[in-house]
Amino acid sequence: MTDIIHAFLDTILPSDQTLGVPSGASLDITRPTSRDGIEQRLADVATLIDQTAHDLLESDFVTLSSEDRLKIIEKAKRKDMRLMTAMIIHCLRHYYTDPRVLRCLPAGAVPPFPVGNQMAEDDWSILEPVYQRGPVYREVTP
Amino acid sequence: MEPVDVVIVGSGASGAAAAWSLSRNPSLKILCLEQGERTDPANYPTTTAAWELSRLGDASSNPQQRNGPGDYPIDDSTSPISIANFNGFGGSTILYSGHFPRMHPSDFATHTLDGVGDDWPFTYADLEPYFTLNEKMMGVAGLVGDPAYPEYDALLPPVPLGPMGRRVAEAFNTLGWHWWPSYSAVNTRSHGGRAPCINLGPCNTGCSQGAKASVDVTYWPSALQQGVTVLTGHTVQTIEHDADKRVSGVHVVTPDGNRVFQPARIVVLACGGVGTPRLLLNSKSPAFPDGLLNDHDQVGRNLMLHPLAFTEAVFDEDLQSSLGPHGCCILSQEFYETDTTRDFKRGYTMQILRGAPPAETAVSAYMSRRLPIGPDHHPAFSKLFNHTAGIAVITEDLPEPENRIELDPETQDATGMPGIKVHYRVSENTKKMLAHGIDKSRQVLEAAGGKVTTAFAPVRHTGWHLMGTTRMGTDPRKSVVKPNGQAHAIDNLFIVDSSIFTTSGAVNPVATAQALTLKICDNLQDYLRQAS
Numbered sequence: 001m002t003d004i005i006h007a008f009l010d011t012i013l014p015s016d017q018t019l020g021v022p023s024g025a026s027l028d029i030t031r032p033t034s035r036d037g038i039e040q041r042l043a044d045v046a047t048l049i050d051q052t053a054h055d056l057l058e059s060d061f062v063t064l065s066s067e068d069r070l071k072i073i074e075k076a077k078r079k080d081m082r083l084m085t086a087m088i089i090h091c092l093r094h095y096y097t098d099p100r101v102l103r104c105l106p107a108g109a110v111p112p113f114p115v116g117n118q119m120a121e122d123d124w125s126i127l128e129p130v131y132q133r134g135p136v137y138r139e140v141t142p
Numbered sequence: 143m144e145p146v147d148v149v150i151v152g153s154g155a156s157g158a159a160a161a162w163s164l165s166r167n168p169s170l171k172i173l174c175l176e177q178g179e180r181t182d183p184a185n186y187p188t189t190t191a192a193w194e195l196s197r198l199g200d201a202s203s204n205p206q207q208r209n210g211p212g213d214y215p216i217d218d219s220t221s222p223i224s225i226a227n228f229n230g231f232g233g234s235t236i237l238y239s240g241h242f243p244r245m246h247p248s249d250f251a252t253h254t255l256d257g258v259g260d261d262w263p264f265t266y267a268d269l270e271p272y273f274t275l276n277e278k279m280m281g282v283a284g285l286v287g288d289p290a291y292p293e294y295d296a297l298l299p300p301v302p303l304g305p306m307g308r309r310v311a312e313a314f315n316t317l318g319w320h321w322w323p324s325y326s327a328v329n330t331r332s333h334g335g336r337a338p339c340i341n342l343g344p345c346n347t348g349c350s351q352g353a354k355a356s357v358d359v360t361y362w363p364s365a366l367q368q369g370v371t372v373l374t375g376h377t378v379q380t381i382e383h384d385a386d387k388r389v390s391g392v393h394v395v396t397p398d399g400n401r402v403f404q405p406a407r408i409v410v411l412a413c414g415g416v417g418t419p420r421l422l423l424n425s426k427s428p429a430f431p432d433g434l435l436n437d438h439d440q441v442g443r444n445l446m447l448h449p450l451a452f453t454e455a456v457f458d459e460d461l462q463s464s465l466g467p468h469g470c471c472i473l474s475q476e477f478y479e480t481d482t483t484r485d486f487k488r489g490y491t492m493q494i495l496r497g498a499p500p501a502e503t504a505v506s507a508y509m510s511r512r513l514p515i516g517p518d519h520h521p522a523f524s525k526l527f528n529h530t531a532g533i534a535v536i537t538e539d540l541p542e543p544e545n546r547i548e549l550d551p552e553t554q555d556a557t558g559m560p561g562i563k564v565h566y567r568v569s570e571n572t573k574k575m576l577a578h579g580i581d582k583s584r585q586v587l588e589a590a591g592g593k594v595t596t597a598f599a600p601v602r603h604t605g606w607h608l609m610g611t612t613r614m615g616t617d618p619r620k621s622v623v624k625p626n627g628q629a630h631a632i633d634n635l636f637i638v639d640s641s642i643f644t645t646s647g648a649v650n651p652v653a654t655a656q657a658l659t660l661k662i663c664d665n666l667q668d669y670l671r672q673a674s
Contacts, residue, residue: 011515011516012515012516012519013515013519014516014517014519014520016520016521018520019520019524021520066516066517070515070516070517073515085509088508088515089505089508089509092501092504092505092508093194093195093198093501093504093505094192094195095501095504096194096500096501096503096504097191097192097193097194097195097500097501098191098192099191101500102191102500105500105527106460106462106527106528107464107499107500107527107528108341108342108343108462108464108465109340109342110191111188111189111190111191111193112189112190115340116339116340116341116342116351117340117341117342117343117465117466118341119302119304119341119465119466120302120304121302122300122302122303122308122323124285124300126308126311126312126315127285127322129315129318130289130314130315130320130321130322131287131289133289133318133320134289135289135290136289136290136320136475136476136478136479137246137247137248137289137290137291137292137475137478137479138246138247138248138255138479138480139247140247140248140250140251140254140255140265140266
């Protein structure tokens with residue numbers, strides 16, 4: 001099952017050398033996002049995509065090309081939309097909260113926060129047109 | 143338990159302000175009972191990179207999802223808007239965004255001005271000194287001179303616009319519409335012994351920097367120093383009154399499950415727009431068989447939630463939009479006041495939101511088929527993250543008796559106290575307002591050069607602003623408390639939170655709720671002097 005899930009993660013979230021982001025397969029996505037366990041859902045996804053690969057291409061999922069794996073994942077989604085969508089969302093959440101990924105994004109400071117983010121001083125003359133209109137609230141006389 | 147002069151139920155925005163205000167009188171023995179637990183800023187989710195995941199669990203604004211020790215069951219399944227809150231020391235200010243505008247003068251006279259809702263029993267001018275005091279206590283950033291308000295005295299420097307805020311502000315200027323830097327309960331320089339904001343982005347899972355003005359770091363340190371005692375994990379189940387219709391104290395379940403009675407000369411309720419009516423409805427007696435103060439079937443009615451519309455746009459440029467305090471950037475009150483050429487009464491605030499953090503960006507874009515998986519994922523993501531701006535339209539929600547909460551005999555919290563059911567529908571007036579708000583939000587975002595990708599209303603998980611369920615007024619048949627927060631039916635029972643709002647305005651309610659609390663507590667000191 002581990003090999004299938006690794007191949008699944010590497011397919012949906014491949015590494016990108018231009019951006020410097022790692023493959024989803026290099027991350028630990030078994031951390032739970034809620035009080036539900038993740039292990040059974042991972043097993044169900046592995047079974048579904050491997051079975052789909054056998055049914056359609058008569059091959060193990062892990063031996064397919066990236067292109068064919070992606071097609072199989074899309075087919076598996078049509079078979080069990082709820083399971084596959086939930087798993088992909090789970091993977092996205094864990095991928096984009098991993099410090100190694102965050103440091104590759106223009107996400108500013110990454111926790112733990114020894115420093116924050118500098119933001120430019122504002123030129124408040126931009127409010128001149130708003131001032132010029134005068135009051136826009138309703139006066140209430142008792 | 144030892145008798146006290148004042149027992150305050152709830153330690154959130156209003157409970158904290160009440161504790162501070164009343165404890166300026168050193169002769170008073172004051173106890174605050176909080177059913178939730180303390181949070182530790184050193185362990186807030188933002189101290190870890192995976193902070194976004196906490197919004198699915200312990201730091202969720204949805205009490206059913208969070209299921210924390212102080213939470214109670216809320217059945218809002220038939221409401222288009224679900225209830226959001228936080229039950230713990232500091233209340234919902236722990237998770238709020240700190241967007242802190244005042245209500246407008248016209249909000250206090252909607253019936254006189256527009257023939258809708260009801261007038262408050264006092265005016266904006268009556269509340270103004272308390273707004274000012276509260277802003278000093280909390281630490282509010284902004285800019286004086288806003289033409290949408292009477293003059294403010296002083297504010298901390300405004301939060302930074304950032305490239306996204308500047309872009310949207312320029313669009314408002316192009317359209318000739320009002321905008322202003324947000325009134326933000328966020329330190330932009332050191333204030334009250336707290337550090338300034340360092341523009342990390344997430345405020346809604348607790349501010350580990352201490353820059354956001356949650357009341358655990360504003361009012362409470364002073365209140366504790368002034369001698370107030372706080373007991374967390376203590377659930378008040380019922381309020382007891384005597385034959386003379388005076389409250390004698392509250393029945394409490396302690397953390398170890400013991401049931402005790404806390405005697406008090408005065409009871410002050412500050413459990414919020416859902417918690418306060420829940421406690422009253424659960425306090426039944428022969429004199430009040432349908433719940434305390436519910437002799438005219440008013441407790442729990444007139445629930446107001448500020449139905450919210452959300453519009454989001456994507457821009458070609460990286461606008462660094464995820465940096466800066468998430469809920470605080472700029473606001474527009476161009477459409478706040480009634481305009482007789484429109485097909486609805488009253489109006490709304492447009493609250494410009496900074497861009498979503500990475501995981502939220504990825505998930506929402508994937509779910510709306512704007513973000514693929516596979517080899518095209520990363521290039522597509524890089525065109526979304528930090529490229530978005532959102533506008534939340536906060537509409538005035540007019541009071542309607544049918545919108546209400548009631549006890550739910552089918553559910554119970556950990557102490558055996560019933561949960562609640564929410565009965566709520568969005569009015570036709572509000573639906574028109576939401577549609578108008580979406581249309582105007584689109585115009586702004588398109589004028590800013592964005593492509594609108596999301597626009598809908600009402601947004602379900604936005605029932606933060608809980609108001610009106612024990613409303614204030616002069617007629618005991620139509621209200622629960624007097625203009626000074628004192629219960630019509632019981633002299634020594636006061637309510638100080640947003641549940642006594644007569645109408646809702648169209649702004650985040652905490653600034654007004656706390657100013658109201660301070661005003662009531664000044665009156666309460668007079669009451670105490672006379673009583674002794």
